[in-house]
Amino acid sequence: MSSTKETVLEINLAHLTHNFNYLKSKIADHVKMLAVVKASGYGSDAAIIAKHLEKIGADYFAVAYASEGVILREAGVKIPILVLHPQPVNFPKLIEYKLEPSLYSSRTLREFIKIASLLGEQNYPIHIKFNTGLNRIGFWENDVDYIINQLNATNTVKIVSLLSHLAASEDPNEKEFTIHQINSFKKTSKELIQKLGYTPIMHQSNTSGILNYREAHFDMVRTGIGLYGYGNDAKFDKELKPVASLKSIISQIHRLEPGESVGYNRAFKATDFIKTATVPIGHADGISRQYGNKKGFVIINNQRAYILGNVCMDMIMVDITNIDCKEGDEVIIFDANSNAAKIAEFSGTISYELLTAVSPRVKRTVIEEN
Numbered sequence: 001m002s003s004t005k006e007t008v009l010e011i012n013l014a015h016l017t018h019n020f021n022y023l024k025s026k027i028a029d030h031v032k033m034l035a036v037v038k039a040s041g042y043g044s045d046a047a048i049i050a051k052h053l054e055k056i057g058a059d060y061f062a063v064a065y066a067s068e069g070v071i072l073r074e075a076g077v078k079i080p081i082l083v084l085h086p087q088p089v090n091f092p093k094l095i096e097y098k099l100e101p102s103l104y105s106s107r108t109l110r111e112f113i114k115i116a117s118l119l120g121e122q123n124y125p126i127h128i129k130f131n132t133g134l135n136r137i138g139f140w141e142n143d144v145d146y147i148i149n150q151l152n153a154t155n156t157v158k159i160v161s162l163l164s165h166l167a168a169s170e171d172p173n174e175k176e177f178t179i180h181q182i183n184s185f186k187k188t189s190k191e192l193i194q195k196l197g198y199t200p201i202m203h204q205s206n207t208s209g210i211l212n213y214r215e216a217h218f219d220m221v222r223t224g225i226g227l228y229g230y231g232n233d234a235k236f237d238k239e240l241k242p243v244a245s246l247k248s249i250i251s252q253i254h255r256l257e258p259g260e261s262v263g264y265n266r267a268f269k270a271t272d273f274i275k276t277a278t279v280p281i282g283h284a285d286g287i288s289r290q291y292g293n294k295k296g297f298v299i300i301n302n303q304r305a306y307i308l309g310n311v312c313m314d315m316i317m318v319d320i321t322n323i324d325c326k327e328g329d330e331v332i333i334f335d336a337n338s339n340a341a342k343i344a345e346f347s348g349t350i351s352y353e354l355l356t357a358v359s360p361r362v363k364r365t366v367i368e369e370n
């Protein structure tokens, strides 16, 4: 039945298409879709994901750092790529690869104008980010005049968009705060646009914003987790389907007697006759040690098998005492039925952390089916 022969992260492009179209159905026709593919497309594979999304109609991409944008350009991505958190040291590289910086402070704006102007650029597309309450990166409301003064003094750059980021759009208890963020973004953008004399596009919404705050859609929405669909998590829409499945196989089965132990430091000691399976995935592959000692589990033959003892660098040992299975059988770490959000929550983290930790050592495979 199963074709899994080693540890793989399987990327389902049909699910990616489904999620993209589903989110698109939640926004008005004129609203553009920006796909966030930072952190290797939330741990999957940025180039595979981006090439597919470009084909099915994404308008824009965003990454966190310039190096991630370079990977997309080298994979042949043609549409605009916004770099959300660029570091000035990489501005020359960013320009070389026609990436578009989100500038978030007087230092980054000044530095970017300086470097772009030295390189002879004119009307280079930039994005201005406002802080409206996340208090992470962004200009403040009272920075508008500074921005205008910098821009009036040069034709090196041109603002193509104004953006801000919501802090708690998934939380209904923070509705008042979110509305305040939306109003603050509107007010600041309006002031800047009046003084600027032209109208950049505006965007503020992340995935939960798309689903919960129509008034925050503006001209474009940004979605990351919505594309990957993790998924069946109260925060998100049940319609979203998980794109990545992490699978492995049973390398070996052992039968242990009471008093015998499992793994390093003998962290698990059997009090009964038990049966264990060794699975070739460890903390170097992204299964962090917090999943050890029965906090995490995998699925074998539709049943949960808890991780015994400490997670090793390359392997885990799981309890299969009551599971009918044999060496070579498939092991599911997460998939559509046992989703990453659930496993992550069980061991005290969130799906994003589990997903983005899947290391490059794990082979990526692509399937197109439903």
Ligand SMILES: *Cc1c(COP(=O)(O)O)cnc(C)c1O
Residues within 6 Å of the ligand: 036, 038, 084, 165, 205, 206, 207, 208, 222, 223, 224, 225, 226
């Ligand atoms: C990561 C990120 C997003 C995407 O958020 P999701 O909730 O995953 O859709 C959007 N905007 C910014 C600025 C981000 O850093």
